[in-house]
Amino acid sequence: MASIKDVAALAGVSVATVSRVLNAHQGVRPGTRTKVLHAVSELGYRPNGVARSLRTHQTRTLGLVIGDVLNPFFTELARSVEDAARSRGYSVIIGNADEQPALQDHHVRTLLDRRIDGLLVSPTDGDVGALRDAVETGIPVVFVDRWLHGVDVPVIRADGRRAVHQLVAHLHALGHRRLAIITGPAATSTSTERVGAFREALRALGLALPAEYVAQGDFQTASGRRAAAAFLDLPEPPEVVFATDNLMALGVMEELRARGLRVPRDMALAAFDDIPWFLHTDPPLTAIAQPTADLGHSAVQVLTDLAEGRGAGSVTLSARLTARRSCGEDEGSRR
Amino acid sequence: MASIKDVAALAGVSVATVSRVLNAHQGVRPGTRTKVLHAVSELGYRPNGVARSLRTHQTRTLGLVIGDVLNPFFTELARSVEDAARSRGYSVIIGNADEQPALQDHHVRTLLDRRIDGLLVSPTDGDVGALRDAVETGIPVVFVDRWLHGVDVPVIRADGRRAVHQLVAHLHALGHRRLAIITGPAATSTSTERVGAFREALRALGLALPAEYVAQGDFQTASGRRAAAAFLDLPEPPEVVFATDNLMALGVMEELRARGLRVPRDMALAAFDDIPWFLHTDPPLTAIAQPTADLGHSAVQVLTDLAEGRGAGSVTLSARLTARRSCGEDEGSRR
DNA sequence: TAAGGCGATGTAATCGTTTCCACGCGTCGC
DNA sequence: GCGACGCGTGGAAACGATTACATCGCCTTA
Numbered sequence: 001m002a003s004i005k006d007v008a009a010l011a012g013v014s015v016a017t018v019s020r021v022l023n024a025h026q027g028v029r030p031g032t033r034t035k036v037l038h039a040v041s042e043l044g045y046r047p048n049g050v051a052r053s054l055r056t057h058q059t060r061t062l063g064l065v066i067g068d069v070l071n072p073f074f075t076e077l078a079r080s081v082e083d084a085a086r087s088r089g090y091s092v093i094i095g096n097a098d099e100q101p102a103l104q105d106h107h108v109r110t111l112l113d114r115r116i117d118g119l120l121v122s123p124t125d126g127d128v129g130a131l132r133d134a135v136e137t138g139i140p141v142v143f144v145d146r147w148l149h150g151v152d153v154p155v156i157r158a159d160g161r162r163a164v165h166q167l168v169a170h171l172h173a174l175g176h177r178r179l180a181i182i183t184g185p186a187a188t189s190t191s192t193e194r195v196g197a198f199r200e201a202l203r204a205l206g207l208a209l210p211a212e213y214v215a216q217g218d219f220q221t222a223s224g225r226r227a228a229a230a231f232l233d234l235p236e237p238p239e240v241v242f243a244t245d246n247l248m249a250l251g252v253m254e255e256l257r258a259r260g261l262r263v264p265r266d267m268a269l270a271a272f273d274d275i276p277w278f279l280h281t282d283p284p285l286t287a288i289a290q291p292t293a294d295l296g297h298s299a300v301q302v303l304t305d306l307a308e309g310r311g312a313g314s315v316t317l318s319a320r321l322t323a324r325r326s327c328g329e330d331e332g333s334r335r
Numbered sequence: 336m337a338s339i340k341d342v343a344a345l346a347g348v349s350v351a352t353v354s355r356v357l358n359a360h361q362g363v364r365p366g367t368r369t370k371v372l373h374a375v376s377e378l379g380y381r382p383n384g385v386a387r388s389l390r391t392h393q394t395r396t397l398g399l400v401i402g403d404v405l406n407p408f409f410t411e412l413a414r415s416v417e418d419a420a421r422s423r424g425y426s427v428i429i430g431n432a433d434e435q436p437a438l439q440d441h442h443v444r445t446l447l448d449r450r451i452d453g454l455l456v457s458p459t460d461g462d463v464g465a466l467r468d469a470v471e472t473g474i475p476v477v478f479v480d481r482w483l484h485g486v487d488v489p490v491i492r493a494d495g496r497r498a499v500h501q502l503v504a505h506l507h508a509l510g511h512r513r514l515a516i517i518t519g520p521a522a523t524s525t526s527t528e529r530v531g532a533f534r535e536a537l538r539a540l541g542l543a544l545p546a547e548y549v550a551q552g553d554f555q556t557a558s559g560r561r562a563a564a565a566f567l568d569l570p571e572p573p574e575v576v577f578a579t580d581n582l583m584a585l586g587v588m589e590e591l592r593a594r595g596l597r598v599p600r601d602m603a604l605a606a607f608d609d610i611p612w613f614l615h616t617d618p619p620l621t622a623i624a625q626p627t628a629d630l631g632h633s634a635v636q637v638l639t640d641l642a643e644g645r646g647a648g649s650v651t652l653s654a655r656l657t658a659r660r661s662c663g664e665d666e667g668s669r670r
Numbered sequence: 671t672a673a674g675g676c677g678a679t680g681t682a683a684t685c686g687t688t689t690c691c692a693c694g695c696g697t698c699g700c
Numbered sequence: 701g702c703g704a705c706g707c708g709t710g711g712a713a714a715c716g717a718t719t720a721c722a723t724c725g726c727c728t729t730a
Contacts (some may be wrong), residue, residue, distance in 0.1 A: 001472055003686055014710045029708060044468065049448040050394065051686035053385045054715050069414050072407075079404050083433055092430050092443055096417055110426055113384040133379065137336055162700060221611070253615045276556070280588045282617035338716055349680045356720060364678060386716035389685050 004044040011039035060304060063111035065095040065104055065121040067219060071247050072275040080296025088304050097124045099218050105130040118307040120299050122146045125187045140306035144299040147189045154312060156299040158290040160319040161197040167270055167288060167321050168201035172239050174328040180213035180238035182227040182248050194244045194272055213238050217248045225252025240268040240327060246275050268327040284324035291317045337378040346374035380605055389517025397638060400430040400439055400447035400456040402461055402554060406582050407610040423639050432459045434553050440465040453642040455634050457481045461524045475641035479634040480526045489647060491634040493625040495654040496532040502623060502656050503536035506575050509663040515548035515573035517562040517583050529579045548573050552583045559586025575603040576660060581610050601660040619659035626652045
């Protein structure tokens with residue numbers, strides 16, 4: 001593959017000059033400029049990004065480490081992050097932690113080794129070895145969706161508390177009294193927030209949240225299914241289950257279907273994170289929607305501001321409830 | 336951030352020695368080795384991947400350019416590719432072409448500039464500027480799922496023809512006679528194959544495929560919805576629609592729902608690409624499933640073989656039909 | 671005892687850029 | 701007429717690693 005030297009030789013100038021025209025420095029005579037440009041296209045020359053990065057100490061690359069690529073929420077987040085990054089001239093390397101701290105560590109480490117310009121992460125758990133190192137090396141880090149206590153970096157997230165309160169009120173209005181919840185990993189901030197809000201809302205309505213109505217999941221499908229099974233095997237199963245993410249809701253549906261039970265007749269269901277499929281499930285699922293694309297855009301905004309030496313702080317957006325039929329019949333929406 | 340020189344200085348050895356212990360070359364005295372290792376952990380030193388890549392001419396990175404990240408099929412593919420790559424010590428940079436040739440070009444170009452070791456692509460269309468350049472530079476390229484005529488690289492794909500024939504037979508057996516299809520972009524190999532097989536299968540059964548029963552889509556949701564609308568507005572709408580990917584099937588469902596129509600009563604529906612949600616849609620969707628994970632693994636296998644100088648060729652797996660209720664009631668599966 | 675060989679280590683070239691500095695030359699002001 | 705200046709360009713030093721080659725003891729062996 002042609003190098004800058006070949007271009008210089010062909011154009012009959014020095015490599016410095018070639019570099020100057022390629023980087024749009026002023027002070028190159030038009031004639032020289034066209035000579036160089038000709039040589040460039042003649043050879044099909046493309047600058048070696050690796051060498052350039054070594055010299056300039058920047059890779060124009062952002063890292064994004066997410067909980068689970070198979071989760072449509074994260075997929076959409078990744079997509080919006082990539083869009084925003086590209087429009088600012090950055091590429092994105094996505095690391096899929098699969099909700100495992102060890103994998104998350106691996107990705108953070110690898111990304112750091114690649115000398116990315118900034119790191120966006122939706123941290124999976126409390127184990128922060130590599131993450132803390134990252135922050136300490138001084139590389140810009142921004143949390144998106146989830147965050148970690150004690151790690152002082154900007155956080156871009158949606159506050160779901162109000163929406164959870166609305167959801168609980170909605171369920172109560174439909175006559176439900178025995179409400180259960182499936183949480184994410186204990187250490188994730190989103191799980192803590194959602195459970196906390198749920199608990200508060202119940203208390204405000206004078207409802208109990210017995211321990212057996214709180215199932216610990218891991219934000220993945222299988223754990224939702226296990227939790228549903230456990231609920232169903234209870235002497236007095238809950239009337240509604242609130243899954244704190246969409247994949248666990250899928251798991252619940254799988255278990256119900258396997259047992260020949262129906263939503264909401266046998267058990268009502270609501271989820272955090274709205275996704276296009278929820279409109280077409282049987283029945284359509286009530287869910288709390290996050291402004292996912294905005295989350296991604298803001299995150300990139302803040303991260304690139306940091307990477308380019310501008311200051312930047314946290315951003316909090318808000319989530320909103322979308323009621324459908326999975327929790328029972330509302331007003332006139334029956335069919 | 337500490338460099339190899341700092342380590343050498345602290346350990347009191349030369350950089351060459353440090354490099355040797357880090358790369359597990361033999362012929363370093365155990366004492367020296369531990370001195371170096373101590374210095375490394377003392378400084379928290381991590382080798383600079385950029386510098387290393389420049390020197391060794393390899394980045395241990397693979398590029399993956401896919402049609403659409405939001406498409407669960409590609410998401411799953413990406414996930415399996417990443418898994419396979421990681422287990423071989425490679426990272427993956429995903430480029431989302433969003434089904435636009437220009438974006439695909441952009442990503443291929445960017446990846447090449449980063450000097451990735453190999454490129455995996457599910458080409459979006461016939462415009463192959465950057466792609467052809469890539470092949471010409473000699474970098475290993477492998478097509479996965481879709482391929483391009485006239486570009487001579489290994490192709491890893493699932494042959495869906497037999498499954499399409501089975502699907503048509505299934506539809507025929509259920510009594511359907513007016514079958515329609517929504518294709519992908521004309522230039523994509525998968526679309527061509529699926530339409531071709533569909534057409535053949537119809538002919539074999541003596542059924543016609545009128546031009547108005549062939550809608551051109553682009554593998555994305557909105558186009559499925561438009562196609563469904565056009566079908567429904569026909570004087571004699573089809574009885575069944577076969578969407579050649581899952582997102583277009585979603586679009587069809589959206590349109591039907593918007594018009595208050597039901598599957599399969601008002602219009603039956605089948606899709607290419609099975610995804611977990613299809614089990615829970617209303618009704619569960621009949622679909623043709625690809626061995627997605629195997630596709631990803633094989634692709635990485637072949638690509639890394641190429642990148643590491645071993646020869647490798649194309650792989651063809653096969654897709655299979657999963658009949659559910661969206662095309663009408665079968666034997667005893669009603670509920 | 672000296673030559674040869676081998677094992678451990680250091681020196682320095684190299685990868686492909688960017689960029690600082692120096693240089694030559696025409697122009698301007700005095 | 702001469703120094704200062706600016707402009708366009710080239711030379712060469714980085715960036716941080718890997719690795720071919722040189723070096724230096726020390727051990728073996730004749």
